Amino acid sequence: MKISRSVLSIAMALSLTFTLQSCGGEANSESTSKAPESPKKEVKEDKVVVEDNQMALGEKIYMEKCIVCHQASGEGIPGAFPPLKNSDYLLADKVRAVAQVLNGSNEAIVVNGVTYTAPMPQQVNTKKEAVAVINYVLNAWGNDGGTVTLEEVKDVVIAPRE
């Protein structure tokens, strides 16, 4: 009776120590490996979700409307349709680019040293679509053009639809 009780208490003490150790162990490994990473990861994932939605819309619009002139490669057709890939003109002014796809472009413009005179008709009807497709082209084909926001294009006036 005496022996078995002390064996029992040793066993209990051991299992308590074990439980405490394993709890402490887990808590430690979480605080050292997971805790510093998880806030960063969450922010990153949120950002990717937002960007993915807009990029997906922009890509869809590009495939439906722009590809016929500016081509799948974004290189356009020299002398007729200007390039969007590595376009100095596009990268110089993102707000202007949003206005051009909303309202069309009907002046001679110089892109990478080549003059284009053919007009581009209105392409999309909302700023949301215009911003999405410009953000897509700013980052397609190896472009590293950053992004433009709806807030930045708030002063663009949408011309009457043709």
Ligand code: HEC
């Ligand atoms: C019918 C052919 C055509 C279509 C479709 C078209 N574009 Fe254009 N795009 C042009 C032409 C032509 C110009 C040059 C306009 C000028 O000289 O004023 C131009 C100019 C541009 C420019 C400024 C010049 C540059 O190369 O950086 C951007 C940006 C642009 N287009 C984006 C788009 C986007 C985005 C779409 C689809 C939503 C689109 N275009 C659809 C023909 C087209």
